[in-house]
Amino acid sequence: MDISQVTHHPPSLPPTPLVRIRNLHFRRGERVIFAGVDLDIQRGRITAIMGPSGTGKTTLLQLISGQLRPTAGTLLVDGQPIHGLSRQALYALRTRIGMLFQSGALLTDLTVFENVAFPIREHGRLPESVLRKLVLMKLEAVGLRGAADLMPNALSGGMARRVALARAIALDPMMILYDEPFTGQDPISLGVLVSLIRQLNDASGLTSIVVSHDVNEVFSIADDVYLLAEGRVISHGTPAQLTADPSPWVQQFVAGLPDGPVHFHYPAPPLAADFLGK
Amino acid sequence: MINRFIHLGHAGLSTIASLGRASLLLFAIIAGGLTLFIRPRLLIAQLFNIGVLSLLIVAVSGLFVGMVLGLQGFTILSQFGAAQSLGVMVAASLVRELGPVVTALLVAGRAGSALTAEIGLMKSTEQLAALELMAVDPIQRILTPRFFAGVLAMPLLAALFSAVGIMGGYLVGVGLLGVDDGAFWSQMQDKIDFYDDIINGVIKSIVFGWVVTWIALFNGYDAIPTAAGVSRATTRGVVTAALAVLGLDFILTALMFG
Ligand SMILES: Nc1ncnc2c1ncn2[C@@H]1O[C@H](COP(=O)(O)OP(=O)(O)O)[C@@H](O)[C@H]1O
Ligand SMILES: [Mg+2]
Numbered sequence: 001m002d003i004s005q006v007t008h009h010p011p012s013l014p015p016t017p018l019v020r021i022r023n024l025h026f027r028r029g030e031r032v033i034f035a036g037v038d039l040d041i042q043r044g045r046i047t048a049i050m051g052p053s054g055t056g057k058t059t060l061l062q063l064i065s066g067q068l069r070p071t072a073g074t075l076l077v078d079g080q081p082i083h084g085l086s087r088q089a090l091y092a093l094r095t096r097i098g099m100l101f102q103s104g105a106l107l108t109d110l111t112v113f114e115n116v117a118f119p120i121r122e123h124g125r126l127p128e129s130v131l132r133k134l135v136l137m138k139l140e141a142v143g144l145r146g147a148a149d150l151m152p153n154a155l156s157g158g159m160a161r162r163v164a165l166a167r168a169i170a171l172d173p174m175m176i177l178y179d180e181p182f183t184g185q186d187p188i189s190l191g192v193l194v195s196l197i198r199q200l201n202d203a204s205g206l207t208s209i210v211v212s213h214d215v216n217e218v219f220s221i222a223d224d225v226y227l228l229a230e231g232r233v234i235s236h237g238t239p240a241q242l243t244a245d246p247s248p249w250v251q252q253f254v255a256g257l258p259d260g261p262v263h264f265h266y267p268a269p270p271l272a273a274d275f276l277g278k
Numbered sequence: 279m280i281n282r283f284i285h286l287g288h289a290g291l292s293t294i295a296s297l298g299r300a301s302l303l304l305f306a307i308i309a310g311g312l313t314l315f316i317r318p319r320l321l322i323a324q325l326f327n328i329g330v331l332s333l334l335i336v337a338v339s340g341l342f343v344g345m346v347l348g349l350q351g352f353t354i355l356s357q358f359g360a361a362q363s364l365g366v367m368v369a370a371s372l373v374r375e376l377g378p379v380v381t382a383l384l385v386a387g388r389a390g391s392a393l394t395a396e397i398g399l400m401k402s403t404e405q406l407a408a409l410e411l412m413a414v415d416p417i418q419r420i421l422t423p424r425f426f427a428g429v430l431a432m433p434l435l436a437a438l439f440s441a442v443g444i445m446g447g448y449l450v451g452v453g454l455l456g457v458d459d460g461a462f463w464s465q466m467q468d469k470i471d472f473y474d475d476i477i478n479g480v481i482k483s484i485v486f487g488w489v490v491t492w493i494a495l496f497n498g499y500d501a502i503p504t505a506a507g508v509s510r511a512t513t514r515g516v517v518t519a520a521l522a523v524l525g526l527d528f529i530l531t532a533l534m535f536g
Contacts, residue, residue: 107408
């Protein structure tokens, strides 16, 4: 990693992207997940990262949030090299990033209200009455003020995800990472989520990264789309540009064709070799 | 043949790697200890979970163990005409050995397994990752209070076990079998030494509290984050803790009383 070159980069000049990834390599054991990814997340926009299951979309979010360390390459978040930061600086940066986990990841022994209050209590010292108003406001934003006193196990999957979203915006972050926000949602929650993501982004000047493989939903809200496959960015542009991209890779994904240049199978030796036991 | 050696080598390496990870985790847990002064409530909640909720099982087990000691002790001692020393025998067995050891085994089964499952589930449901992303250190926040609660609760529970056990021995020995009341207590007072017996027993139970809680937390934290992984980690945690307690008891006994 050539972090030394970038540590003196002036932080947060307006036109610089909020997240800047260059030549990212990442491996899990022997398996190469990323082999040279370049990617920019522009401020104030919704950027979608798409790709088939198992391409490493979740892994990319874990890299951006500093949970994993790249094998090589640079990764700047708001001008700071996230993997060269001290623990304290990393935590300071993370208070400005919200993440919506695939499962919601609510703390199961706290009520909905306490879950949303949790990051605020941890990082600020607000009088209880102010805190209460703030939390109820966040819950109101996701339409769940009435569920404040429920325990997480009493929530449906869609509600849990919205509570998790309220928690993710509790500290008014500069950026929210959404991991597969649309999977497993009924059509109504889906519509609610899609418009919530758009509203939150535009109302509070957030930057959003949406990781997903649901082409329709993503194309309806994203400003910018990156398509990943086999460890690389195979296409990048607005939804309209992607739809018009003649490349068979992109067409396969956008049109949802079962086979094409992107293989449906996890890498494996030829079937005959496995069957014959050698 | 060669394969067996390779297998053995892999098993050895992975054991050493686990020990390394467990040690690193322990350092991180202890390094987070300062937070408990800032937020004593976290510790108190876990003292309740690990300590108070184990009171009943520890007290009942202590009573039965003490009663059995009274019966067995009386049978043996009366063969030598030494039934008056029953109090000493019961108290020494409990304070030196059975109190710390049986309490540790009970806590490993009752509280340790719960800790492993809880941490493992928090990991598999991404709650630990969520904390990390909210800039809250999950080790400091979740593991540290549980660890110190275990270390603090164990000697108290062991003391309770021994005290109730002595009452059980008294009930059977004096109440049922007719050992002299005065001799039971006075010989016990005379022969049980504060440093040799009681302090050594307390040291044992502090060590056991440390080891049982550490093993339980590590297995949860290191669990493969799936249902099967967590269930395996829970079993492994209890088995490892039980073996560690018994093995360490032998070593400590040899050092203290050998
Ligand atoms: N903890 C892990 N250990 C080893 N391999 C993993 C782990 N998590 C994910 N993988 C592998 O990394 C690849 C990318 O995973 P992931 O980022 O979850 O994909 P996506 O979110 O795009 O579906 C997958 O092939 C998966 O098998
Ligand atoms: Mg994923």
